[in-house]
Amino acid sequence: MSVERNTTPAGKGGFGWALALVPLLLLGLVLAYLVTTGGGLRELAGPPLEKVTIERITLPEPGVIKVEVVNDGPQAVTIPQVLVDEAYWEFSAEPSTTIPRLGRATFTIPYPWVAEEAHAVTLITRLGTTFEGEIPAAVQTPRLDAGLFWRFGLVGLYVGVVPVVLGMLWYPWMRRLGRRAMSFVLSLTVGLLVYLAVGTWLDAQEFAAELPAFWQGVPAVILVALIALGVLLVVGNRRPGASGERSPLSLAYQIALGIGLHNLGEGLAIGAAFSAGEAALGTFLVLGFTLHNITEGVGIVAPIVRQNPGLKHFALLALLAGGPAILGTWIGGFAFNPVLAALFLAIGVGAILQVVWEVGRLVAKDSARLELPTLNWVNLGGFVAGVAVMYLTAFMVKF
Incomplete structure (x- = not known):
């Protein structure tokens, strides 16, 4: 004779959920007491705090x-x-x-x-x-109209898309390089991305510092960057290629996305400068960012030098990396919001760090094929060169 047993866990019934609410109800009573009585310390209360x-x-x-x-x-x-x-x-x-x-x-x-x-x-x-x-300098705030909209868009195009495309024109030359030279270029890409991650992080902190205190700007930037990094790593692990490795074209798109989020911040800075009437600063930033961004195209095409994905993919990569600068210029010029700026840049930090991880794995794999340790003079030289190039060109945009 078989006897059926109730296999439902004790905590999964309605009574179990009611028990979970008990601490919350008691907490509500404690908070109500504190609000109504001031915890018994009302006589020590000072003047109201205004902020x-x-x-x-x-x-x-x-x-x-x-x-x-x-x-x-x-x-x-x-x-x-x-x-x-x-x-x-x-x-x-x-x-x-x-x-x-x-x-x-x-x-x-x-x-x-x-x-x-x-x-x-x-x-x-x-x-x-x-x-x-x-x-600082009284100038009428720009109003959204067709003419100014397109002019701001052109500024974003000059800053984002044009230098990325110019950097990608090194692609035919890069295809002629040997394996050691390509390891140098990939390591240079890691250096570029690490510098961009640091720069994006500092920009996000600058915007976060302007937020009202209740936003908790600095911790929020850290948490959003970590969450973005975690999400991208989880998504990447769930979508491997046939050999368990990410395809070079997929990696190029990831690099373009991370750079695009960084360029969004550059567009915000330019648009905000023009909106505040600081035209000289805005023009200075346009020139500096255009020079600063030309090396980004090298980093985007570095993973795909052994294959030719076609002009369509090159165009999409350039748009993904440079297009956000156009969007950033529009937002900064017409509807600047420090909350969204800090949020987007924090996501950009996570995206760039995830790409650093992926490109680093590619560098390690190529070094193993050459029977060299991952940290060798070629790779170290490439990394230092990437950081140095970004650092020196950044002199044009620091003030």
Whole structure:
């Protein structure tokens, strides 16, 4: 006689889920007590802590200043007064002068700003706390129209696509190189990518530092970069080639993607410079990034020198690597957002590190075929040359 036994684990029934909610319910009671009583320490409470971050100051038209702020403090903040160039000025606030925690407001100030001159804006809270913002050079904020849209797009094309294509023109010459020379070029690619990863990381940290405190910018960049790296490694491991190794063309596309995310940050910097009225800086960045990016094309085509994928793939690789610079220029010029900038660049760090891993594996495999250790003078020389080239050309974009 067979006896059926209940094989359902004890914790999987409805009662088990109810037990899982007990700690959460108790936590809610504790939090309610702390909110209502202040933990029994209300008599020690000091004055309210006010904290406001000025996210962006724009000049939408002559005689108008707009200030976008976010309240990243622990409580609501009221801003009843505004100073412009040390003088009190009338203003309107949308939706209100009282900004709730994590809330946003836009202050519109009818002020006769002077083109190309510096202006200072100070917000004064109800308790007298001041928060200052600066307009380095007053220039009307660009409005989205067809003409300016295409001009910004051309700037991104010059910075991203054109130098990548020029670098890819070394492909016929690279096909004539021997195995040792190709190991040097692949190691040079690793050096280029490592430098780009470091540069992208620093750019992401710069944008993260401008975020309101509640975004926790620096930890967020680290976590997003690690998550992006992990996701790409997992996806890569699930899609191997027939021999268990990634195809050279697939690796070239990965390199192009990582470089593209880096170039997105360059476009953001250029667009933001022109939007802020710093045209001289914007032009300086265009020239510098164009020179800086020509070596990226070498890194993209290095894995595919032993095969000819066809012009279609070359065009797609150039667009994938350089096209994001166009997108970045549009975003930076018309709708700059430091949150999205930090997010995209953090993803770029993860993508570039994953490509460094893949190209490093390719270098190790080629070294084994030559019966050489992975770390040899040829590979080390290529790596140092890649870092040095990027470092020296970066002199044109550092200020």
